[in-house]
Amino acid sequence: MPTGTDTDCVIRLDSVSMLYPTKSGGAVRALDDVSLSVRAGEFISIVGPSGCGKSTLLRIIMGLSRQTSGRVTFGPSDDTHRNRLGMVFQQPLLLPWRTVRKNLLTSPDLHGARDAATRAKADELLVMLGLEEFGDRYPNELSGGMQQRVGIGRALMHDPRILLMDEPFGALDAMTRDQMGLDLLRIWDQDRKTVLFVTHSIPEAVLLADRVVVMTPRPGRLADVVDVGLPRPRRLENINTPEFGEIVLQIRKLLNSEHSAH
Amino acid sequence: MSTNTERHAAGPETPAVPDGETASTGAPASSDTPARSRRRRVPEITYSVLVFIGLLAVWQAVVDLFDVSSVLVPTPTAVVESLIQGLRDGTLITHAMVTLREILIGFGIAVGAALTSAVLITQFRTVERVLFPLLILTQTIPKVAMAPLLIVWFGIGISSKVLTVALIAFFPLLINAILGFRSAAVEQVEMLRSFGASRVQVMRYLQIPSALPHIFAGLEVAVILSVTGAVVAEFVGSSEGLGYLIQATNFTLDVARTFAVIVVLSAVGIALHAVVVRLGRWLVFWTATPVDAAGEV
Numbered sequence: 107m108p109t110g111t112d113t114d115c116v117i118r119l120d121s122v123s124m125l126y127p128t129k130s131g132g133a134v135r136a137l138d139d140v141s142l143s144v145r146a147g148e149f150i151s152i153v154g155p156s157g158c159g160k161s162t163l164l165r166i167i168m169g170l171s172r173q174t175s176g177r178v179t180f181g182p183s184d185d186t187h188r189n190r191l192g193m194v195f196q197q198p199l200l201l202p203w204r205t206v207r208k209n210l211l212t213s214p215d216l217h218g219a220r221d222a223a224t225r226a227k228a229d230e231l232l233v234m235l236g237l238e239e240f241g242d243r244y245p246n247e248l249s250g251g252m253q254q255r256v257g258i259g260r261a262l263m264h265d266p267r268i269l270l271m272d273e274p275f276g277a278l279d280a281m282t283r284d285q286m287g288l289d290l291l292r293i294w295d296q297d298r299k300t301v302l303f304v305t306h307s308i309p310e311a312v313l314l315a316d317r318v319v320v321m322t323p324r325p326g327r328l329a330d331v332v333d334v335g336l337p338r339p340r341r342l343e344n345i346n347t348p349e350f351g352e353i354v355l356q357i358r359k360l361l362n363s364e365h366s367a368h
Numbered sequence: 369m370s371t372n373t374e375r376h377a378a379g380p381e382t383p384a385v386p387d388g389e390t391a392s393t394g395a396p397a398s399s400d401t402p403a404r405s406r407r408r409r410v411p412e413i414t415y416s417v418l419v420f421i422g423l424l425a426v427w428q429a430v431v432d433l434f435d436v437s438s439v440l441v442p443t444p445t446a447v448v449e450s451l452i453q454g455l456r457d458g459t460l461i462t463h464a465m466v467t468l469r470e471i472l473i474g475f476g477i478a479v480g481a482a483l484t485s486a487v488l489i490t491q492f493r494t495v496e497r498v499l500f501p502l503l504i505l506t507q508t509i510p511k512v513a514m515a516p517l518l519i520v521w522f523g524i525g526i527s528s529k530v531l532t533v534a535l536i537a538f539f540p541l542l543i544n545a546i547l548g549f550r551s552a553a554v555e556q557v558e559m560l561r562s563f564g565a566s567r568v569q570v571m572r573y574l575q576i577p578s579a580l581p582h583i584f585a586g587l588e589v590a591v592i593l594s595v596t597g598a599v600v601a602e603f604v605g606s607s608e609g610l611g612y613l614i615q616a617t618n619f620t621l622d623v624a625r626t627f628a629v630i631v632v633l634s635a636v637g638i639a640l641h642a643v644v645v646r647l648g649r650w651l652v653f654w655t656a657t658p659v660d661a662a663g664e665v
Contacts, residue, residue, distance in 0.1 A: 168562055169562075170558050170561065170562065191562070192562070192563075193559070193562040195555060195558075195559060197555060199553075199555055199556050199559045201556075201573065201574065201577070202654040202655075203577045203653070203654045212560075212563060212573070213563040213564075215573075216560070216563050216564060216565050216569055216573070217564065244654060246654060264563055
């Protein structure tokens with residue numbers, strides 16, 4: 107089990123389990139006894155096949171679902187975590203009647219905080235996301251990758267300390283996907299938020315993360331946490347290095363051994 | 369909003385959309401659509417008009433050739449004459465205004481009642497459980513069958529007509545509004561909740577805009593039904609209005625005038641429908657294709 111020192115731990119999961127009732131009266135164990143400590147500023151990827159409960163885990167941390175047992179705590183010294191969390195979903199989920207800029211301003215608008223500073227920040231984000239020409243366009247005029255970038259930007263405008271990302275690039279084609287990953291790293295590098303990044307692509311997980319949480323399905327269990335010791339900033343060329351290959355192989359073996367064990 | 373002016377350097381052919389004000393259907397589409405639609409839409413309309421004129425000519429010819437009695441079928445020219453005369457002496461206009469008033473008030477009541485009910489039904493489980501079965505039950509009653517009762521209860525004045533219109537327009541609006549308020553994706557709701565949105569904010573930011581396409585689909589059906597409702601109510605008992613005029617001219621065998629009234633009624637219906645469609649396209653600028661109305665009569 108990974109252990110961060112308690113002082114800089116921002117999320118702590120203690121034996122979190124989740125049971126879903128089924129129609130036949132039974133229960134599906136989506137998460138089984140998951141414990142994890144996440145340090146501030148850490149980029150963590152969560153990989154696993156579909157059905158391993160990785161999305162459920164994010165939903166529980168976000169507060170969209172409630173765990174059946176176990177504890178989720180946010181540290182080190184704050185218990186009002188609501189504004190500290192931002193979520194990026196698999197779909198961009200933009201509001202089609204709002205311009206790109208207004209979509210970015212969703213969170214400030216909800217909190218009645220649309221002032222000059224937030225507007226300036228939105229403009230800054232538009233540039234950072236490479237969307238400066240599209241601020242006054244509507245989402246249906248944008249490509250899928252651009253929409254997803256707006257979705258990420260909207261979560262960043264919320265200025266969370268912890269960014270939860272649920273397969274944000276899942277709906278994109280491979281090439282856009284690689285580029286988006288690198289863009290995300292570039293943005294992340296500017297203020298090093300804590301990121302929990304769910305994906306089912308092992309190379310993507312390794313390329314982005316400091317640590318990779320490997321999960322296995324039925325029940326959703328934490329198989330291991332793999333440290334990625336690769337230097338930053340990461341580049342696409344990293345994928346071809348032997349070190350990278352080794353880590354990917356290690357994760358793949360973890361997933362396979364768990365498969366054959368069942 | 370207008371801090372950077374050179375943002376459209378990349379796409380000068382597509383006009384900017386200022387806050388949705390002028391964003392009609394075609395605005396967000398790429399630059400090749402206007403040309404394509406011009407090639408296609410204009411002939412379609414031309415053909416329809418030509419067919420219509422052709423049918424009128426056939427009608428005129430048949431009536432003239434076979435010497436059909438004007439009490440059965442008047443010629444189109446006789447109808448036009450009667451129409452012009454009716455418009456000149458003001459009969460058609462006065463009666464049309466009466467009917468229009470009934471339609472507008474009744475329609476307004478229906479819109480208000482349907483939207484309020486839809487919000488209550490979609491927001492509160494108990495309201496839904498109590499009201500929804502009753503609504504489904506009453507929906508099966510043919511609303512025009514209620515018109516005689518309403519005349520008995522509310523007299524032959526405007527109130528019985530207004531109520532008939534409201535009753536007939538209410539249900540398609542309600543069904544579509546309920547569909548609309550439920551149409552927002554769960555993921556969208558969760559997205560807003562993840563940003564700390566309250567229930568009222570989810571309503572305002574998501575559910576109301578998502579409902580608009582459905583509401584307008586319902587409005588399009590309801591506005592046409594409103595015209596029917598007003599005419600039926602006037603048939604049952606009235607002393608003015610276009611429905612009354614149809615019965616009166618039928619009684620005096622002035623069939624040309626009956627046809628003229630039908631023309632005016634159609635014009636009223638088309639005009640009201642056009643207003644709703646226009647308003648819908650202006651408000652619901654983000655969907656290119658309108659939503660189908662949930663079937664209901």
